Amino acid sequence: MSVEFRENMDGRLVFDGENFDRLVSFGITAVGSRAREMLRVAELSIQGTVHVDGLADDAPARGRLIVSPFTERRIRYTLDFPGVGGDPLRLTGLKCIRWSHPIRSWTSMTVELSRPDGDLVARGQMWFRLRDLASFLRGFGTGTTTVEAEVISWPA
Numbered sequence: 001m002s003v004e005f006r007e008n009m010d011g012r013l014v015f016d017g018e019n020f021d022r023l024v025s026f027g028i029t030a031v032g033s034r035a036r037e038m039l040r041v042a043e044l045s046i047q048g049t050v051h052v053d054g055l056a057d058d059a060p061a062r063g064r065l066i067v068s069p070f071t072e073r074r075i076r077y078t079l080d081f082p083g084v085g086g087d088p089l090r091l092t093g094l095k096c097i098r099w100s101h102p103i104r105s106w107t108s109m110t111v112e113l114s115r116p117d118g119d120l121v122a123r124g125q126m127w128f129r130l131r132d133l134a135s136f137l138r139g140f141g142t143g144t145t146t147v148e149a150e151v152i153s154w155p156a
Contacts, residue, residue, distance in 0.1 A: 003044065004031045011126030013052065013113060022053040024111070024124060026079060030065050041068040050081045050091060052113065057084065073097040090114050093126060
């Protein structure tokens with residue numbers, strides 16, 4: 001059986017050349033892997049929507065989530081989505097799991113927004129709202145839903 005959950009995160013991005021923050025948020029559904037793989041390294045397909053002030057207004061997003069809280073002590077998000085003009089963008093996020101600070105490390109991550117040519121557009125932070133924890137836990141379970149990841153090929 002696969003693992004399935006929904007997650008919402010909000011945050012702020014600072015764009016190169018700007019001296020103010022822009023709001024960023026996503027709502028995703030993650031599906032994949034067997035539950036026991038979540039204890040080592042698990043790869044899940046994700047899809048949902050991304051909002052970036054002035055750049056993407058609830059744009060459809062797809063990507064992958066690499067969950068390795070014990071082996072690598074990291075959770076990596078990759079979401080590909082179109083910007084307002086249709087230009088492809090990628091939001092990557094990294095949660096570094098620190099067992100000495102479990103709440104902070106499981107609920108916050110650094111993020112980067114980039115273009116296909118590798119140009120970094122913005123950097124920032126995103127947070128999982130603790131008030132959403134009960135809803136998140138209710139939505140976590142095993143399922144048979146299929147989420148297809150259509151990840152854009154990016155230059156190495």
